[in-house]
Amino acid sequence: MDGGNSKTDVALVREDGTVLAAARGPAFLPQSAGAEAAVDVIGRTVRRALADETAAPPYADHVAAYVAGADLPVEEERLRTELLARGYGASVVVGNDTFALLRAGSSTGWGVAVVCGAGINAVGVSPTGRVARFPALGRLSGDWGGGHHLGEEALWHAARAEDGRGPATALTDVVRACFGAATVEEAVVGLHFGDLPADRLHALVPPLLAAAADGDAVAGSLVERQAEEIALLGVVAMRRLGLLAAPCDVVLGGGVLTARHPLLTSLVERRYAVRAPLARLVVAGVPPIVGAALLGLDRLGAPPEAYARVRAHFLREEDGAQPSAASGSGSFSITGDR
Helix, strand or coil: CCCCCCCEEEEEECCCCCEEEEEEECCCCHHHHCHHHHHHHHHHHHHHHCCCCCCCCCCEEEEEEEECCCCCHHHHHHHHHHHHHHCCEEEEEEEEHHHHHHHHHCCCCCEEEEEECCCEEEEEECCCCCEEECCCCHHHHCCCCCHHHHHHHHHHHHHHHHHCCCCCCCHHHHHHHHHCCCCHHHHHHHHHHCCCCHHHHHHHHHHHHHHHHCCCHHHHHHHHHHHHHHHHHHHHHHHHHCCCCCCEEEEEECHHHHCCCHHHHHHHHHHHHHHCCCEEEEECCCCHHHHHHHHHHHHHCCCHHHHHHHHHHHHHHHHCCCCCCCCCCCEEEEECCC
């Protein structure tokens, strides 16, 4: 399952790495809809994967759930309790989606993962298994960035530029074009009354990056700030775990990063080169669901060839234009023989 703000992907994986079935369902939103409703989505998506709406649990020996919206240990435990109560598998592990990103992209199985998709978060795992993580509750916990936040910032600056409170910026035209509005104020009012969908703020990110690359000072300042936050999260995680003095994988994921925009990418690389020169930056090349599957196989003690088989399956899916699973969302796999 790639469970996040827009979708829930589920895969049933055998211990030898064979992907038996997979399906996509609606959004996984435990923080707004509650744990019970979120787990209902998982169940419906599993039954869709099995092509059997009457299929009853257990579905597997082990459930590996690595999901967005499980930002605190208490949230992970709440979801784990709900999954166990449903009997989906005999054993259940629930973790934040950053752990799956790290497992999917790191060559060593440890290191740091930074995700910048709809939101922003990071995790670090040392070779001994020690963990460094962040609450990732948005501005409440000191976070800055991610697609939604960048969209809000672009709108804020555009509004101020249009009415004279701020400097002129190409973002005024970006906002008008994105929302099909004659003025930024018209877009703001439409968002306020719900006539325009708030999730369209994410669509401001690509033109924001383009405006920054074209030299717009306001857009450039936002991209600089985003690069700074991406570097800060990774470097702080490495520092907490004592990983700055030796080579360490830093896996970058989420739609804002996996888009590999040249300006943002170069700014991020430059900051890591100065503050963590031994870090090896890796942009995730497989969907986050791969990380969940690999963690599930770890739990089952699967043979080495199983890992290659899982990766190969999802790489084929990507080549076949399967939508990318990187957008600040989590991963879920069900592993076992059933």
